[in-house]
Amino acid sequence: MAIEHLSDDQWAEMLMPRDAGSEHLSECAHCRGQRDQLQTLLSTLPQAARSATEHPDVFWEAQRLAIQSRISVLPNPAKRTARLAWGAALVLIFIASLILRTGSHAPIQGVASDPDRELMVQVEQALDGDVPQALQPASLLADEINQAAHEVSTSPKSKEKTP
Amino acid sequence: MDNALTLQATTADVAQGIASEDFDQIVRRHQRRVYRVLYLLLGDPDAADTLTQECFLRAYRKRESFRGECRLDTWLLRIALNLARDHRRSRRTNFWRRLVCLDDATPDSREKFSDPRGSPERIILVQRQLAAVWSVARGLPSQQRAIFLLRFGEDMTLSEICALTGLKIGSVKTHLFRAIRAVRGAMKEQQWQ
Numbered sequence: 196m197a198i199e200h201l202s203d204d205q206w207a208e209m210l211m212p213r214d215a216g217s218e219h220l221s222e223c224a225h226c227r228g229q230r231d232q233l234q235t236l237l238s239t240l241p242q243a244a245r246s247a248t249e250h251p252d253v254f255w256e257a258q259r260l261a262i263q264s265r266i267s268v269l270p271n272p273a274k275r276t277a278r279l280a281w282g283a284a285l286v287l288i289f290i291a292s293l294i295l296r297t298g299s300h301a302p303i304q305g306v307a308s309d310p311d312r313e314l315m316v317q318v319e320q321a322l323d324g325d326v327p328q329a330l331q332p333a334s335l336l337a338d339e340i341n342q343a344a345h346e347v348s349t350s351p352k353s354k355e356k357t358p
Numbered sequence: 359m360d361n362a363l364t365l366q367a368t369t370a371d372v373a374q375g376i377a378s379e380d381f382d383q384i385v386r387r388h389q390r391r392v393y394r395v396l397y398l399l400l401g402d403p404d405a406a407d408t409l410t411q412e413c414f415l416r417a418y419r420k421r422e423s424f425r426g427e428c429r430l431d432t433w434l435l436r437i438a439l440n441l442a443r444d445h446r447r448s449r450r451t452n453f454w455r456r457l458v459c460l461d462d463a464t465p466d467s468r469e470k471f472s473d474p475r476g477s478p479e480r481i482i483l484v485q486r487q488l489a490a491v492w493s494v495a496r497g498l499p500s501q502q503r504a505i506f507l508l509r510f511g512e513d514m515t516l517s518e519i520c521a522l523t524g525l526k527i528g529s530v531k532t533h534l535f536r537a538i539r540a541v542r543g544a545m546k547e548q549q550w551q
Contacts, residue, residue, distance in 0.1 A: 233542060236487050241513040243488050248394040248406075258393075258407060259385050262414045266381070269419070 381421065385414050388431055391512075392438050398507040399442040401496060409445060413438045432521050439504065439522060446500065487545070494544040498537055505530055506537035 220227050392413050397406040416437050417424075424433055495503050501523070508514045508522065519530050 229542070229545075233538075233545065236491060236545070237510045237541075239488065240491070240510045244394055244398055244511045248390070248397050248403075255386075255389060258389060258410060259382070262385055262389075262411050263382065265411060265415050266418050269415075 381414075381418055384417075384430065388434050389414070391431065392434055395435055395508070395512055396438050396442055398511040399439070399504055400445065401492070405445060409438065409441045413441055416441070428521055432518070435522055442504075443500065490544050491541055494541050495537070498540060501525075502533045502537045502540075505533040506541075509534055 393406050393410045396409050400406055495506055508519050516530055520527050
């Protein structure tokens with residue numbers, strides 16, 4: 196067991212020079228008498244407090260039993276934690292099932308009812324096609340030009356070979 | 359003996375809070391002192407009894423948090439001190455209840471705070487003086503009263519009071535000096551009467 200040594204304040208008090216009051220007390224019987232009276236009175240306080248709070252053993256036993264019974268009705272922290280964990284798990288399962296249920300139906304309803312989405316789908320389909328309908332003659336023309344260019348590029352070679 | 363028991367409890371109970379099965383033993387060991395301090399602070403035996411129960415109940419709820427930074431009895435008395443302060447605050451808000459308590463506290467303490475030793479005259483004199491001290495103490499500001507009663511009613515050292523109240527020793531001394539001045543004044547008045 197570690198011994199508690201004197202604190203700094205206790206050392207300071209011990210080493211402090213005796214104050215003027217103690218010198219006065221050695222000379223003044225009046226103040227000395229008052230000091231003694233006060234000391235005597237204050238020294239009786241602990242005993243007075245003890246006698247004021249003296250009770251038979253029955254009182255202490257009843258108090259102890261009352262404390263015990265109040266403690267016994269307190270919720271057990273381990274049980275409370277387990278209950279909380281179960282509650283949280285149930286809530287999570289419920290939320291997860293709600294999300295899954297709404298998740299499977301939502302896209303179908305959304306496509307059917309959203310005109311913007313329909314438009315976007317049409318635009319996407321149109322862009323995915325080869326050429327827009329309005330530009331089909333131009334594409335034919337472009338094909339012909341390409342073909343002619345190909346023929347021109349191949350014909351001089353054949354002329355060079357024939358003479 | 360009491361101190362020895364307290365120190366044993368301190369070393370045994372500190373490591374990981376207080377085990378619930380040890381709690382009944384702790385109640386047995388400390389209930390008298392907790393009750394006495396509460397009675398000193400409140401001057402009301404019923405309130406002291408109720409708050410003693412409340413103190414141990416609160417200690418039981420917080421037993422896991424007790425790590426032995428202070429002695430077990432200091433920890434319990436700190437809880438008791440807080441409860442007494444809260445009780446007085448709540449009582450202060452209730453005007454009628456306060457009136458009743460002021461009326462019936464002084465005669466009760468006069469009756470109970472008596473030194474059983476000595477002649478009948480001596481008993482009467484001490485009884486009167488103690489009643490005067492008690493009534494002066496009741497009129498002191500809350501912290502002064504608590505410190506005065508812990509020092510002289512419970513015979514605590516200044517360092518114990520510091521640990522209990524969380525105040526510095528200088529503040530404790532100041533409160534104590536003021537309280538003693540008030541008690542001296544009351545005694546002088548009593549002598550003149």
